[in-house]
Amino acid sequence: MNLENLFIQYKEQSISGRYLTLDHIQPLLDRLNTNNQVQIIGKSVLGEPIYSYQIGTGATRVYLWSQMHGNESTTTKASFDFINLLNDDTDFAKRMLNTFTFYWIPILNPDGARFYTRANSNEIDLNRDSQDLTQPESKVLRKVFEDFKPHYCFNLHDQRTIFGAGTEGKPATVSFLAPSYNDEREVNENRQKAINIIAGINKVLQEYIPGQVGRFDDSFNINCIGDTFQYLGVPTILFEAGHYPGDYDREITRKYIFFSLILSFKLISENDLVDNRIGEYLNISQNNVVFYDFMYKNVKINYDGIEIITNFVAQYKEELIENKIHFNAYIAEVGDLGNFFGHYEYDAKGEEYSDDFLNFPKVGQKANFYLNKNVKFVNGLIKS
Secondary structure (H helix, E strand, O other): OHHHHHHHOOOOOOOOOOOHHHHHHHHHHHHHHOOOOOEEEEEEHHHHHHEEEEEEEEEEEHHHHHHHHOOHHHHHHHHHHHHHHHHHHHHHHHHHHEEEEEEEEEEOOOOHHHHHOOOOOOOHHHHHHHOOOHHHHHHHHHHHHHHHHOEEEEEEEEEOOOEEEEOOOOOEEEEOOOOOOOOOOOOHHHHHHHHHHHHHHHHHHHHOOOOOEEOOOOOOOOOOOOHHHHHHHHHHHEEOOOOOOOOOOOHHHHHHHHHHHHHHHHHHHHHOOOOOOHHHHHHOOOEEEEEEEEEEEEEEEEEEEEEEEEEEEEEEEEEEEEEEEEEEEEEEEEEOOOOEEEEEEEEEOOOOOEEOOOOOOOOOOOOOEEEEOOEEOOOOOOOO
16 A cells, blocks of 8 residues: 555645635535534534534444644544545445444534634633533534444644653654543553554554654543543544644644555554554654744844853744734744754854844744844844
């Protein structure tokens, strides 16, 4: 199975980038709805429809949802790519559809998607509402769980660029978690299935992005949806689409999520989950906050009248302006920062910092500045 060729063949070309709303996916849902596979299963706080898509006739039921956090769209894109694969008349697609029944909610939080926010319109993080079920979106997710009675759950997210896989300067391009089902973080049969799937995915991904697969902390929080579903006895896997160098639109990461979906269902369909692979799972590097988007090293600055050589970092804010995401870089911290890395790093070698304000890299100001008054940086990067 050539995963690269499959991605090229089935990538849904009509959607790209980070900003993905119902407006963008409605034509795709209309195209897929050849026999009432698409349903409106609820409404958001602001009355936007929450859609589901169901495909397959197999005995193993799989429940997937994406954009629980509205500004996390990479897994939605990759899921459409995977759906394209399922809708092709190939032996693999037929085997998948005969083995599984897939039930997918492409955008659980359509209000958050439209406003490019993590939370819903009531400013509630839906991933902390699994017990109280105060929000209409949370109630929809839980009702489907109870009615569909899945054998597996896939909780699909994005993670910020701050995460590294381990502490050695490798970005966490894709991360996973088999959530705990109790405070003791024990491993029962259901959690073991999730662990084995992740271990199998990681084995293949290491061939493509060595050292760039992360593992999330498994502290138990019953308010999180993955922990709740694991607690209720359904093997649940958290997917986190992260940063690949230079890929702020997450189009390369999208590919590795697509790979991961294929690998997941290939493993399950082949019943390749009987071994205990917890050792392989625990060998996946743990996610750590070790990155900034920009790091500037060995910069001369004037600090209270004293010239010093130090480092500073900047971080993008993703800002929605006229229906487009703008990556605007702001200075985030000044100091030694010895345990951190930058996705973009610049060694100033003692060049002097200046800007149009205080001639000091003030936290919170735009990353527009000069070094030695002749190298100009705009929005974090050297202006050519």
